[in-house]
Amino acid sequence: MERPPEFFCDAMLGGLARWLRAAGYPARFDVHIADGELVRRCLEEGYVLLSSDSGLLERYALAEGLVEHVFVPLGLRPVQQLAHVMGELDLPLRPARCMDCGEELQEVCLRQVRHRVPPGVQRRMEDFFRCAGCGKVYWHGTHWERIRRQLQRAAPGGGDGPG
Ligand SMILES: [Zn+2]
Numbered sequence: 001m002e003r004p005p006e007f008f009c010d011a012m013l014g015g016l017a018r019w020l021r022a023a024g025y026p027a028r029f030d031v032h033i034a035d036g037e038l039v040r041r042c043l044e045e046g047y048v049l050l051s052s053d054s055g056l057l058e059r060y061a062l063a064e065g066l067v068e069h070v071f072v073p074l075g076l077r078p079v080q081q082l083a084h085v086m087g088e089l090d091l092p093l094r095p096a097r098c099m100d101c102g103e104e105l106q107e108v109c110l111r112q113v114r115h116r117v118p119p120g121v122q123r124r125m126e127d128f129f130r131c132a133g134c135g136k137v138y139w140h141g142t143h144w145e146r147i148r149r150q151l152q153r154a155a156p157g158g159g160d161g162p163g
Helices: 014-022 035-045 054-059 078-089 110-116 119-124 142-154
Strands: 007-009 027-029 048-051 069-071 105-108 128-131 137-139
Touching: 007 014, 007 035, 014 027, 014 078, 014 142, 035 048, 035 054, 054 069, 069 078, 078 142, 105 110, 110 128
Parallel strands: 007 027, 007 048, 048 069
Antiparallel strands: 105 128, 128 137
């Protein structure tokens, strides 16, 4: 199976980075990174560059095809930016990754994460996940259901796929 793309978002696209991770794609974002450094990392480490800065894309001659990139139109909300990128690259939804750091989520027992989960949630929920990177705990509550519905609409051909 082909390895999924990994993304590096420019300094304006932090919200998009979080949505990409929720859709299952590793996405880096560094608000302080300089343009040249951003392009160099994409070139050397194989990231797909996402940018709303057409000047940046021209300055570094990305159009010549050295760095794979997608121009993200201005004026879109992050979830619309996600829909644009997924559509351009025809990306399917994948298992969600940590929205904070982009690492994989591992299914865990409640007993392993009890100290991180509010008592009300412990009573109602059965499926818990922990980020392999930062340790953040997730569960399939109403907040996640809302995110998942938006992801399904953002995916190519979106909206009707199974949950
Ligand atoms: Zn994490």
